[in-house]
Amino acid sequence: xxxxxxxxxxxxxxxxxxxxxxxxxxxxxxxxxxxxxxxxxxxxxxxxxxxxxxxxxxxxxxxxxxxxxxxxxxxxxxxxxxxxxxxxxxxxxxxxxxxxxxxxxxxxxxxxxxxxxxxxxxxxxxxxxxxxxxxxxxxxxxxxxxxxxxxxxxxxxxxxxxxxxxxxxxxxxxxxxxxxxxxxxxx
Amino acid sequence: xxxxxxxxxxxxxxxxxxxxxxxxxxxxxxxxxxxxxxxxxxxxxxxxxxxxxxxxxxxxxxxxxxxxxxxxxxxxxxxxxxxxxxxxxxxxxxxxxxxxxxxxxxxxxxxxxxxxxxxxxxxxxxxxxxxxxxxxxxxxxxxxxxxxxxxxxxxxxxxxxxxxxxxxxxxxxxxxxxxxxxxxxxxxxxxxxxxxxxxxxxxxxxxxxxxxxxxxxxxxxxxxxxxxxxxxxxxxxxxxxxxxxxxxxxxxxxxxxxxxxxxx
Numbered sequence: 001x002x003x004x005x006x007x008x009x010x011x012x013x014x015x016x017x018x019x020x021x022x023x024x025x026x027x028x029x030x031x032x033x034x035x036x037x038x039x040x041x042x043x044x045x046x047x048x049x050x051x052x053x054x055x056x057x058x059x060x061x062x063x064x065x066x067x068x069x070x071x072x073x074x075x076x077x078x079x080x081x082x083x084x085x086x087x088x089x090x091x092x093x094x095x096x097x098x099x100x101x102x103x104x105x106x107x108x109x110x111x112x113x114x115x116x117x118x119x120x121x122x123x124x125x126x127x128x129x130x131x132x133x134x135x136x137x138x139x140x141x142x143x144x145x146x147x148x149x150x151x152x153x154x155x156x157x158x159x160x161x162x163x164x165x166x167x168x169x170x171x172x173x174x175x176x177x178x179x180x181x182x183x184x185x186x187x
Numbered sequence: 188x189x190x191x192x193x194x195x196x197x198x199x200x201x202x203x204x205x206x207x208x209x210x211x212x213x214x215x216x217x218x219x220x221x222x223x224x225x226x227x228x229x230x231x232x233x234x235x236x237x238x239x240x241x242x243x244x245x246x247x248x249x250x251x252x253x254x255x256x257x258x259x260x261x262x263x264x265x266x267x268x269x270x271x272x273x274x275x276x277x278x279x280x281x282x283x284x285x286x287x288x289x290x291x292x293x294x295x296x297x298x299x300x301x302x303x304x305x306x307x308x309x310x311x312x313x314x315x316x317x318x319x320x321x322x323x324x325x326x327x328x329x330x331x332x333x334x335x336x337x338x339x340x341x342x343x344x345x346x347x348x349x350x351x352x353x354x355x356x357x358x359x360x361x362x363x364x365x366x367x368x369x370x371x372x373x374x375x376x377x378x379x380x381x382x383x384x385x386x387x388x389x390x391x392x393x394x395x396x397x398x399x400x401x402x403x404x405x406x407x408x409x410x411x412x413x414x415x416x417x418x419x420x421x422x423x424x425x426x427x428x429x430x431x432x433x434x435x436x437x438x439x440x441x442x443x444x445x446x447x448x449x450x451x
Binding site: 054 | 204207208211218219220221222225228229231232235236239240243244246247248250258261262282283284286287290291294295311312313314316317318321378382
């Protein structure tokens with residue numbers, strides 16, 4: 001006794017479909033296929049398309065915003081770099097200018113001081129010359145003056161003539177002690 | 188089975204193939220006979236369509252929880268099976284068929300572990316046979332549409348790159364493998380996966396019933412084992428239900444692809 005023979009006798013064989021089995025299979029699958037084809041999948045596609053376009057739009061928008069932000073950042077950084085370079089340039093210029101100013105000031109000061117020194121030396125020389133000239137003439141005059149005074153006074157009075165000489169010397173010293181000193185040195 | 192029956196001491200009758208031919212209770216003899224399994228098949232069909240329709244009825248751009256799950260499944264079938272096998276253009280053309288096969292086969296399989304239904308109507312050969320015939324017709328029609336009848340048959344039966352004398356050997360093999368083995372293997376793989384799965388579950392739970400309530404005494408301990416076994420097979424059957432649906436849909440796409448492929 002095999003199960004198959006028993007079953008075949010009972011009204012079915014697992015490999016041989018009954019007519020109603022085929023009929024109901026066809027009906028069920030036809031129904032499934034039609035509903036999928038005409039109802040379910042179109043709905044699915046519509047939603048999917050809408051979603052993908054929404055996502056696509058969102059992505060594009062995000063990309064656009066990102067690009068704008070990148071551009072703005074680049075612009076800002078460029079401006080910042082430009083500003084820094086400008087500041088550095090100005091600083092360098094200012095330093096150079098300052099150095100130049102200092103150098104020219106020093107130069108001017110040196111020249112000025114040399115000029116003053118030279119002028120002072122020339123003036124001193126001139127004064128010395130004039131002093132010598134006036135001293136020479138004065139000494140001559142003084143000598144003449146002294147001689148005339150001595151002569152004008154009584155030459156026989158020894159005491160008086162000695163007094164005149166003393167007074168003259170004292171006057172002379174009181175008038176120009178320096179000139180007298182330098183004159184004394186030179187003569 | 189006879190061994191188990193012997194262990195049962197004659198009181199246990201192992202379930203057999205009569206499981207799959209219950210009494211007809213509606214429209215008997217009209218060709219639209221309805222027995223328990225046919226009723227399960229109709230219920231599964233309507234439940235599948237109703238659930239999917241409810242999930243997608245108010246489909247929105249921002250999906251709810253149920254809609255997300257359904258879309259995930261649809262997207263899997265479309266991207267991984269249809270596009271993966273056929274590319275975008277042909278994948279879109281055949282997506283309705285492939286999706287109907289995937290979800291239909293899954294719905295009809297999963298009733299095998301749904302309480303009170305407890306039977307996959309794919310264990311009756313009619314459904315797998317009808318599906319295979321549909322795939323068979325579509326496969327051939329797609330090939331003829333893509334390249335014309337002569338070119339299609341030539342590509343299928345006289346594969347390029349084979350030395351001419353070898354066709355004596357190759358052509359009969361191609362006839363068998365393409366036009367006979369494909370539909371037969373599609374049909375039998377699904378039928379017997381469901382049939383054997385059901386028998387395993389029935390065996391486990393019938394044995395549990397027997398050990399607990401009829402054998403009694405020390406052997407009742409075996410009942411715990413068969414109960415755990417039944418639970419494990421229930422989980423396994425869920426996996427099989429998904430896997431067989433995937434395999435059927437994938438092979439559908441693969442056969443269509445082989446038919447329409449230009450260089451092969």
